[in-house]
Amino acid sequence: MDFASLMSKEIAKTNPKSEDAPSKPTKYMRRAEVEAERQRAYLAEQKELDEKRLARAAEKRKRDEDAEEEARLRDEKRRRMEEDTRRRREEAAKEEERKRRKRLGLPELREEDSAEPSDDGDGDDDLPPQELVNKLRALGEPATLFGETHKARLRRYTRLTTVMTKGPIPTTLQLLEEKDMKVDGDMPQSKEARKLLFRQLASYFTMVLREWQLALAQEERRDTFESKAAFNAMTQSRENMVPLFRKLEKGDLDDDIIKPVIEIVKAAQERRYVDANDGYLRLSIGKAAWPIGVTMVGIHERSAREKLHNGERGHVMGDEVTRKYLQSIKRCLTFAQVRWPPEDVRQLMG
DSSP: OOOHHHHHHHHHSSSSOOOTTTOOSOOOOOHHHHHHHHHHHHHHHHHHHHHHHHHHHHHHHHHHHHHHHHHHHHHHHHHHHHHHHHHHHHHHHHHHHHHHHHHHHHOOOOOOTSOOOOOSSSSSTTOOOOHHHHHHHHHOOOOTTTTHHHHHHHHHHHHHHOOOOSSSOSSOOOOOOOGGGGOOOOOOSSHHHHHHHHHHHHHHHHHHHHHHHHHHHHHSSSSSSSHHHHHHHHHHHHHHHHHHHHHHHTOOOOOHHHHHHHHHHHHHHTTOOHHHHHHHHHHTTOSSSSSSSSOSSSSOOOOEEEEGGOBBBSSSSOOOOHHHHHHHHHHHHHHHHHHHHOOGGGSOOO
């Protein structure tokens, strides 16, 4: 063996192993490698959990949307059914009322005009938003409440600035003194004159009801049947006249009711109670020969049969509210002739 081969053999013994040779598995691992492996496993697990959570959320969202759509369709169907039922009920009630009026000989119901302005704050009393806010702040009130619209704010301002009179029936009408309550026999035409007339009527009925209350309060014995009946009559009359006061406040009382009421009040103020009672009878049952509504009094035609349906018909049968406050006016007349007796005894009602 020559020198070169010996040197090559020795050099090969001293050289380290080649990097290309496969490394044997080690028994121990470094901390950094363990931490990196744990991080990779954790991130993979979190990614899988996020995907599952998003899938569950999407599925739940789809179920909720389907449930909301079903609920909306169900509510819409129920609302349509309720509207149909209400419309049929109203039509049946109108038809029944029409038949009743025809049977009693009463005038037909007038259809309400849909073009009438609604009482929702719009109209002549409307105020600009900034001016309304300034007025509310001047009153020491909040300028705007949560979720409040301009119409609601205007109604709140109107309610705060409206003064209700103290009396048996609180009203927004400014009551007059007794010397200014005298009404004329003529029907006013102007708007201001009608407002004054409504104030006079409200003032007169308020005075009568107040005197009625004082007269009952001054009675010594209140446990008798007569005193209890009188108190109940006064209370019922006061409650039944509230719709009349509301109509006077709004000014929407019919002219064919205002004229007889003016006649009744004028006669009562002049202590002509018989004439006032006659006006009440004309207002309540009218001048028709058969005020109840008779349409057939025999099987043969008569020469004067057309007179059965001529003349004015009364309003006491028109509706329940009108009937009640007309009866309350009659009770006020009965008390007024006791409180303010007439000079002529022939003017006392029977």
